[in-house]
Amino acid sequence: MKSGRIEQFSHLSEFRTVKEFNQSIAVTLDIHGHHFTKGELIAFTHLTRFSVKVIGVCNARICKLVQACQTTKGGISRSTFERMLRKARNLGILSNHRTKREKGGYSHSVYVFHHFDTSNTQQLKQQHMDEKPDHTWAKPRKFQAETNYIKTKTLHNKDLRKRPLKELSLNELDSSFTPTYIPKKFVKAVKPFFNRTTEICKLWNQTQIAYRCARFPSQTPITSLHDVIVKALKVTVYQYKKCKIKTSFHQYYYGTLYNLFTYEKRKVCAKEMNWGAWLTN
Known part of the structure; x- marks a missing residue:
């Protein structure tokens, strides 16, 4: 250039x-x-x-x-x-x-x-304003904003017929309105904890970012790592329920997923290079 x-x-x-x-x-x-x-x-x-x-x-x-x-x-x-x-x-x-x-x-x-998904910009700004850093390690905070994420409101088709479409906000749409580019397996795994479309899209966006940062080879698509993604989600939910998360749910999920992706990438690279084969000879 x-x-x-x-x-x-x-x-x-x-x-x-x-x-x-x-x-x-x-x-x-x-x-x-x-x-x-x-x-x-x-x-x-x-x-x-x-x-x-x-x-x-x-x-x-x-x-x-x-x-x-x-x-x-x-x-x-x-x-x-x-x-x-x-x-x-x-x-x-x-x-x-x-x-x-x-x-x-x-x-x-x-x-x-590079372009990042901005569908949840307003929600992210509000969360950032609500959360204040807390350095008290003895008593972990309970984030009210994250609690609202778990308790979501479902908008059924009958509600759509009763209200004009222009009055509906993006945060009111449930998981049935999730875009088609998000795998159904991922939506099914996340749905018990996050039932709103905006929240599912944000989690999937963080999943894609962690996958890009891990730099997997082209023969390892993100869809082949579904079990790893679900494991990271369950670990994050478990730590959240125990009030062990000192940042936010989404930041903890990203860090956990990135670490698991790094571990999986090492396994893939070791398999391709046939590392350790000399031990069996």
């Missing part, structure tokens, strides 16, 4: 409007924000501000981005910015492309943000 003006990288953008981009960033920070330090969050915020001319794409040099961060709370170092980029790439938030000069040698990088 040759270096040049930002307009020539417009084909890399995954967003149509700035509003859509901002909503995707809000979902991203709600899921992965705890992975970043304060300095890294400052760097992340400034990178998003430089990614508006071509929505979700930035071709500014790191030195310029670091200089722009100096006006915010004392600024950050170049190493902090580079550490933020490594974390963001590993979490699947963005990818970077190296560009080359016409006369040879590498030039600036192009940073491309």
Whole structure:
């Protein structure tokens, strides 16, 4: 890829409007924000501000981005910015492309943000406002917001006939309205605990993120890992019932699922490489 003006990288953008981009960033920070330090969050915020001319794409040099961060709370170092980029790439938030000069040698990088599901943006923002960090380890908190997730309201077809369709909100739709791209096995496993479409979609979105971050080989599709996904869900529900979760239900589920996916990937790689065969010879 040759270096040049930002307009020539417009084909890399995954967003149509700035509003859509901002909503995707809000979902991203709600899921992965705890992975970043304060300095890294400052760097992340400034990178998003430089990614508006071509929505979700930035071709500014790191030195310029670091200089722009100096006006915010004392600024950050170049190493902090580079550490933020490594974390963001590993979490699947963005990818970077190296560009080359016409006369040879590498030039600036192009940073491309990836699209996250924003169907639950309003619900995520409300949850983020309700939850406050609690460092009292002796008495774990009971999250009222998560309790409302378990006790869901079912909207039947007869209710649809009684009320005008424009008056219905997205949060009122039950599991029967779940999009077809979500596997039926997953919906069946989640339904006893989360019966609203928005909640099922959010859990499936986190499942896909964990699967992408684990970087399974192409011959291992996400549908083949159904048992692992159900195991992570049951572990999370069990810990939630015991009041052992100190963050949120969804964050704990993502962390548990990612760890299980990592373990499964090691097994797959070991099988492909026939690792340990020398022990039997």
